[in-house]
Amino acid sequence: MIAPAAAYVALLVGLPVLMSLFLSVSDARVGSETISFAGLTNFRSALATPAFRVALRNSFLFTAASQALVVAGATLLALALREPFRGRGLLRLLVLLPWVAPISLGAIGWKWLLDSLYSVVTWVLVALSLVSASNPPMWLGEPRLAMLSVLLVHAWRTLPFATMILLAGLSAIPRDIPEAAAVDGSGFWRTHFTITLPMIRPILLVALLFGVVFTFTDMTAVYILTRGGPADATQVLPSLAFFTGILGGDLAQGAAISLFLFPLLLAAAVALLRLARRAEDAS
Amino acid sequence: MAIVETRALTKRFAAADPPAVAGVDLATREGEFLVLLGPSGSGKTTVLRMIAGLEEPTSGEIWIGGRRVDGLSPRERRIAMVFQSYALYPHLTVRQNIAFPLKAQGVPRADHAARIASAAGKFQLDRLLDRKPRELSGGERQRVALARALVREPQVFLFDEPLSNLDAKLRASAREELQRFQDEIRTTAIYVTHDQIEAMALGDRVAIMDRGRVRQIGTPTEVYDDPADTFVATFLGSPPMNLLERDGRIIGFRPEHVRAAGGGTAEDSVVFRFRCELTEYLGSERLAFGELDGDWAGREVVWRMPSWQPAPEPGAQVAVAVARDRFRYFDAATGARTTPVSLG
Numbered sequence: 001m002i003a004p005a006a007a008y009v010a011l012l013v014g015l016p017v018l019m020s021l022f023l024s025v026s027d028a029r030v031g032s033e034t035i036s037f038a039g040l041t042n043f044r045s046a047l048a049t050p051a052f053r054v055a056l057r058n059s060f061l062f063t064a065a066s067q068a069l070v071v072a073g074a075t076l077l078a079l080a081l082r083e084p085f086r087g088r089g090l091l092r093l094l095v096l097l098p099w100v101a102p103i104s105l106g107a108i109g110w111k112w113l114l115d116s117l118y119s120v121v122t123w124v125l126v127a128l129s130l131v132s133a134s135n136p137p138m139w140l141g142e143p144r145l146a147m148l149s150v151l152l153v154h155a156w157r158t159l160p161f162a163t164m165i166l167l168a169g170l171s172a173i174p175r176d177i178p179e180a181a182a183v184d185g186s187g188f189w190r191t192h193f194t195i196t197l198p199m200i201r202p203i204l205l206v207a208l209l210f211g212v213v214f215t216f217t218d219m220t221a222v223y224i225l226t227r228g229g230p231a232d233a234t235q236v237l238p239s240l241a242f243f244t245g246i247l248g249g250d251l252a253q254g255a256a257i258s259l260f261l262f263p264l265l266l267a268a269a270v271a272l273l274r275l276a277r278r279a280e281d282a283s
Numbered sequence: 284m285a286i287v288e289t290r291a292l293t294k295r296f297a298a299a300d301p302p303a304v305a306g307v308d309l310a311t312r313e314g315e316f317l318v319l320l321g322p323s324g325s326g327k328t329t330v331l332r333m334i335a336g337l338e339e340p341t342s343g344e345i346w347i348g349g350r351r352v353d354g355l356s357p358r359e360r361r362i363a364m365v366f367q368s369y370a371l372y373p374h375l376t377v378r379q380n381i382a383f384p385l386k387a388q389g390v391p392r393a394d395h396a397a398r399i400a401s402a403a404g405k406f407q408l409d410r411l412l413d414r415k416p417r418e419l420s421g422g423e424r425q426r427v428a429l430a431r432a433l434v435r436e437p438q439v440f441l442f443d444e445p446l447s448n449l450d451a452k453l454r455a456s457a458r459e460e461l462q463r464f465q466d467e468i469r470t471t472a473i474y475v476t477h478d479q480i481e482a483m484a485l486g487d488r489v490a491i492m493d494r495g496r497v498r499q500i501g502t503p504t505e506v507y508d509d510p511a512d513t514f515v516a517t518f519l520g521s522p523p524m525n526l527l528e529r530d531g532r533i534i535g536f537r538p539e540h541v542r543a544a545g546g547g548t549a550e551d552s553v554v555f556r557f558r559c560e561l562t563e564y565l566g567s568e569r570l571a572f573g574e575l576d577g578d579w580a581g582r583e584v585v586w587r588m589p590s591w592q593p594a595p596e597p598g599a600q601v602a603v604a605v606a607r608d609r610f611r612y613f614d615a616a617t618g619a620r621t622t623p624v625s626l627g
Contacts, residue, residue: 179337180370184435185358185387194383198374 023255030249042256051232052257055240058147059261062236063215066154070211071204073155074162079192081163082170099160107224110153114139114225140226143233150225150234154215161214162207169203170196205275213268217261237261285310285346286471287334287439292343294329294495303329305495306343311439314469318486320476322518326495327475328443334473335364335441348438358387363432364441367448369424371416377403377427378412384435402434405467421449425457429464440472446481458484479519483507491515509611513618516611522570524611527582532624533613536605538570538587544604552604557584559595571595 027038046052081092098106113120116138125131139149173196181191197204219238222228228235228243235243237260245254287309294304304326311317319327332338334345336357345353352360363384371380381399390398403409406426416424425445432440445461446454462485465472476482482489483503490500491514499511510516510524516535517523524535544554559573571586571594586595586603595601612621 174368174370176366176368176370177372179357180364180366181372181383181387182337182357183335183362183364184384184431186383187358187387190387195372 020255020258023251024259026252028251030246030251038252042252043259046253046256046260051235051240054232055228055235055237055257056260058234059216059236059238062147062151062154063212066151066158066215067208067211069152069155070159070162071208073159074166074207075197075204077159077163078166078170081167095163096160098156099158099164103157103218103220104224106157107153107221110149110156111140111225114149116141141230143230146226146230146234150222153221153225154218157221158211158214162211165203165207165210166200169200172203173199202275202278206272209268209272209275213265216264286313286315286348287311287473288344288346289330289334290344290346292330292333292345293341294326294333294338295341302341302495304333304340307492307495307497309490309497309500311471311473312487314471316465316472316474316485316487318474318476318482318489319492320479320482320486320489320518321492322477324494325492327477327492330492331441331443331473331475334439335362336360361435361438362441363435363437363439364443365425365428365432365445367444369416369428369445371424371427371431373416376413376415377408377419380416380427381408381431381434384431388435398434402430405433405464406430422453422457422460425449426460429461433468438471440468440470442472442474444476446476446478454481461485479521483519491518493518509620511620513613516613522585522587525584526613527575527579527584528615529579531615532621533615533618534624535611535613536609538585540605540609541584541586541588541603542605543592544602551607553607553610554602554604555579555584556600557586557595557603558600559586559597561597562594564590564594566590569594576600 024042025038025040026035027041028035077095081088081095112118116136119136119139121139122131122136126133126136131137137145140146177195177199178191181195186195217238219236219242222234222236222239223242226234228239237257241254241258244257245251248254288311289307289309292304292307292309293302295302307326307330309317309330319330321327329338333340333353334347336352336355336359340353343353344351347360347362372383375383378399381402382395385395385398399412400409403412406429408423408426408430411419411423411427416427419427428445442461446457449457458481465485474481474485486503488500488502489506491498491506493514499506499515501509506515507519510519513526513533513535517526520537522538524537525541526533526535541557544552556576557571557573558576559571561572563570563572567590569588569590569592571588573584573586573595574580575582575584588594610623612623613619614621
């Protein structure tokens with residue numbers, strides 16, 4: 001009965017993982033005719049590369065920063081979208097768009113929005129006199145700004161998903177709990193911070209974990225916006241693995257770099273499974 | 284001074300629909316336990332929620348403690364409410380649940396411990412203070428909800444069918460607790476229920492509502508013995524009052540006021556010929572269902588008697604009598620109570 005599912009998991013998931021494990025301890029290159037065992041050389045040389053260390057730091061930094069923004073933003077958005085009002089359906093659709101649109105499309109859109117010459121963002125800031133027209137910010141060209149741009153695009157992309165999950169969580173709170181809090185004398189902020197948010201904490205954690213996994217493993221945003229530049233400033237592990245392994249041809253090194261993603265993803269998976277277990281036990 | 288007063292209180296949810304609450308005038312007396320009784324959809328919960336500030340009235344006024352409150356939010360009204368589900372905060376302990384209103388209203392930290400201890404003590408919650416709501420039984424949860432309401436020292440307690448979620452046995456003991464609570468605290472309370480036994484047992488006065496209107500307000504004795512219309516007459520009492528219609532008039536009498544006609548009936552009773560169709564034995568009492576013959580032929584009547592009395596045989600015709608002063612008279616068209624008419 002579970003044979004088809006097991007075969008699916010084995011082929012689509014297990015096989016590539018085993019392949020990369022195999023490649024990472026070899027000396028495979030694109031086009032090489034022989035393969036030999038290389039032990040932990042690839043891992044050691046990766047750790048020694050400055051680009052790798054930057055990529056490792058960036059992976060964590062972008063994920064942490066963008067998801068912190070997402071948690072705050074999604075909470076506010078979910079609270080705002082919870083009560084019915086005219087146009088709410090349309091607004092919910094608009095909120096969902098960044099998520100449902102393919103990330104490459106979104107990233108290309110942002111690439112133009114953040115272009116050094118044609119950026120609409122710059123145009124608005126110039127109109128508001130916050131930035132001088134003769135010295136526009138290089139959103140994707142200056143290292144710090146580029147990092148900021150990438151993590152904001154990550155936040156923009158995962159915000160809808162978190163919002164929808166939180167909305168579902170909020171609607172599961174029985175109506176009389178916030179009413180009881182209102183009668184007890186609690187104002188808007190106290191109710192939300194001490195009653196509502198703690199009650200949706202499990203769901204919030206799920207949304208956060210999903211966001212962490214999606215952001216940590218994403219290479220498309222970096223690839224399209226900055227190609228990892230300027231000078232590796234926005235490089236992340238997945239994109240570095242791609243550049244090294246596929247574009248650079250060093251399959252073994254690329255595989256080794258991508259395997260560094262594994263520990264964090266394993267931790268995330270364990271955490272999610274634990275949460276699911278706890279939810280099961282509670283019900 | 285009335286503690287809670289509503290004047291022409293109206294609530295319309297959708298402009299096209301009939302109002303959920305249609306011009307309700309209520310005034311509670313100080314320390315009174317007023318019950319709003321009625322079937323589902325009668326508007327009683329809506330009235331309560333408007334008094335609490337959880338629902339905005341379409342028109343009308345609400346006064347609490349001599350102050351007009353219909354524009355104010357719930358927290359400004361100095362009320363406490365016990366919900367049907369108790370609405371305990373699931374992630375807080377009993378102690379934190381009881382402390383919440385104190386924190387929310389800015390009561391100084393130093394006073395918290397004493398007030399929590401006093402409220403918890405009144406409901407024997409001392410041992411349960413560190414438990415979470417999911418670790419408590421239904422009765423214990425009710426006590427926590429009461430303690431949380433009490434700790435606020437409100438002007439009015441509002442109860443929204445708090446016993447509905449309990450099973451029958453627990454309901455009786457929980458009702459007793461509420462009664463004791465009320466006797467001791469003596470704060471004005473408004474209690475919503477659809478259960479007439481609860482209403483009669485707990486209420487100092489009962490307001491019976493139907494389709495958004497108050498049909499009658501009075502003490503349990505008043506509303507039971509002198510119903511203002513056929514709705515009240517049939518809503519209270521199980522089985523409901525027997526209603527016999529003739530010539531545009533309805534006469535009513537309660538099943539328990541029927542008795543077997545002895546030899547030499549007194550002048551102050553009316554005798555009927557009752558043909559029993561079936562009987563029900565309920566343990567402490569017996570119900571006999573049947574039809575009348577003679578002047579009132581075809582009318583169905585229920586007769587309620589203590590179970591030690593011999594039961595009428597199904598199919599047998601028995602002479603029964605009802606004392607004249609037990610009759611109530613209603614207009615057949617409006618259902619309203621009218622003056623007595625002579626009966627043949």
